Amino acid sequence: MRHGRGETLDQTARRAGISPQYLSEIERGVKEPSSEMIAAVTGALDITLVDLVGAVADRLGTVRETVRDTLGQATCRAAFALAA
Structure with missing residues (x-):
């Protein structure tokens, strides 16, 4: 969504009150943000x-x-289970 708005990591992170590095890690799936960070x-x-x-x-x-x-239906269900 950030990319779609044409925003940089710095712009969005500053408004969110987090570091650009942390936002990047959230976006890449490296960090699992708390509900407060998601908010x-x-x-x-x-x-x-x-x-x-x-x-x-x-x-x-x-x-x-x-x-x-x-890969077929069975693998699809496994992928969703991992995503959850």
């Missing part, structure tokens, strides 16, 4: 938690279709 980032992006969850669901749906096309 700070969604606030900085001026989106709701519902917007964020919807975007994640859309992305997982895309991953699901790719996995299904490539």
Whole structure:
């Protein structure tokens, strides 16, 4: 979402009150943010938690279709279990 808005890590991180390095780690899946950090980032992006969850669901749906096309239904369920 940050990329879609044309924002830099610095801009979004500053508004969220976190370091750009930490935001980068969240985006890359290196860090698992607390609920407070998620709230700070969604606030900085001026989106709701519902917007964020919807975007994640859309992305997982895309991953699901790719996995299904490539590896079949059973592997798709395993990928969703790992994502959860």
